[in-house]
Amino acid sequence: MSADASPQSRHERMPMSLPRSFYQRDPVAVARDLLNCVLIHETPEGVTIGRISETEAYAQDDPACHAFRGRTPRNAAMFGPAGFAYVYFTYGMHFCFNAVTGEEGVGDAVLIRAVEPLHGRELMSRRRGLTIEAKQGEKHEAEQEAGRGAVNPGEMAIDLQGVRTDAEAEAPARVRIARLLTGGPGKICKAFGIDREQNGQDLTNDGRLRIAAPTEQPRRTVIEASPRIGIRLAAERPWRFTLAGDPFVSRR
DNA sequence: ATCTCGATAGTCT
DNA sequence: GACTATCGAGATC
Numbered sequence: 001m002s003a004d005a006s007p008q009s010r011h012e013r014m015p016m017s018l019p020r021s022f023y024q025r026d027p028v029a030v031a032r033d034l035l036n037c038v039l040i041h042e043t044p045e046g047v048t049i050g051r052i053s054e055t056e057a058y059a060q061d062d063p064a065c066h067a068f069r070g071r072t073p074r075n076a077a078m079f080g081p082a083g084f085a086y087v088y089f090t091y092g093m094h095f096c097f098n099a100v101t102g103e104e105g106v107g108d109a110v111l112i113r114a115v116e117p118l119h120g121r122e123l124m125s126r127r128r129g130l131t132i133e134a135k136q137g138e139k140h141e142a143e144q145e146a147g148r149g150a151v152n153p154g155e156m157a158i159d160l161q162g163v164r165t166d167a168e169a170e171a172p173a174r175v176r177i178a179r180l181l182t183g184g185p186g187k188i189c190k191a192f193g194i195d196r197e198q199n200g201q202d203l204t205n206d207g208r209l210r211i212a213a214p215t216e217q218p219r220r221t222v223i224e225a226s227p228r229i230g231i232r233l234a235a236e237r238p239w240r241f242t243l244a245g246d247p248f249v250s251r252r
Numbered sequence: 253a254t255c256t257c258g259a260t261a262g263t264c265t
Numbered sequence: 266g267a268c269t270a271t272c273g274a275g276a277t278c
Contacts, residue, residue, distance in 0.1 A: 258274090
């Protein structure tokens with residue numbers, strides 16, 4: 001009943017969450033429309049924000065989908081209502097983040113595979129434990145380099161907190177670092193601090209974890225479809241989506 | 253640039 | 266016991 005937490009001020013700072021109706025559609029449509037949208041995670045450590053640049057759709061009627069063989073404790077969130085997070089643990093060490101789509105009772109979701117870091121790069125770097133090779137072969141934390149504003153002896157001019165300008169936003173060094181930070185589903189979860197705790201969380205209620213519509217006119221709007229990555233079954237379905245020319249993508 | 257491989261633990265057969 | 270919606274290191278071209 002107490003309205004003291006000032007959600008109002010947060011609301012003014014941050015874009016609004018996508019509504020539940022956005023997610024209540026088939027996963028392929030949602031996967032395409034999530035491109036250029038903005039992933040936001042507010043934690044006690046700080047805020048991380050990224051522009052979604054690669055997605056994959058998974059439908060229950062799809063051998064590659066975790067929900068294909070029915071509901072289990074692990075995939076339960078996929079069968080819940082649309083607009084909630086499905087976070088799973090895989091390969092003994094990585095988490096992957098999905099947005100649940102479609103009707104309640106149906107196991108559809110969209111995997112977020114890559115984002116372009118927009119805010120909180122230093123925090124992302126720290127969470128990722130990112131290190132770089134200095135010239136002498138000595139290892140330094142990229143975060144420390146960034147904090148000092150130091151320029152590395154090598155070619156990598158690290159500016160993890162730099163102002164994002166149009167001219168420099170996609171400079172080769174910036175893209176390389178971005179891909180280290182959030183160029184893959186496991187990297188996103190690590191960089192954004194997403195793990196078991198976020199499984200089943202509502203993405204539509206302006207809570208800590210949410211997805212908002214693009215805040216500005218997207219630079220790229222042409223959508224490309226390709227086979228999904230890292231799966232064996234139904235590998236031919238072109239349900240991986242990226243934006244033509246966008247360098248902020250995962251491997252291969 | 254592209255490849256192969258190992259790490260590591262939860263889930264399902 | 267096998268498999269995994271991954272990642273990073275190391276080898277090789």
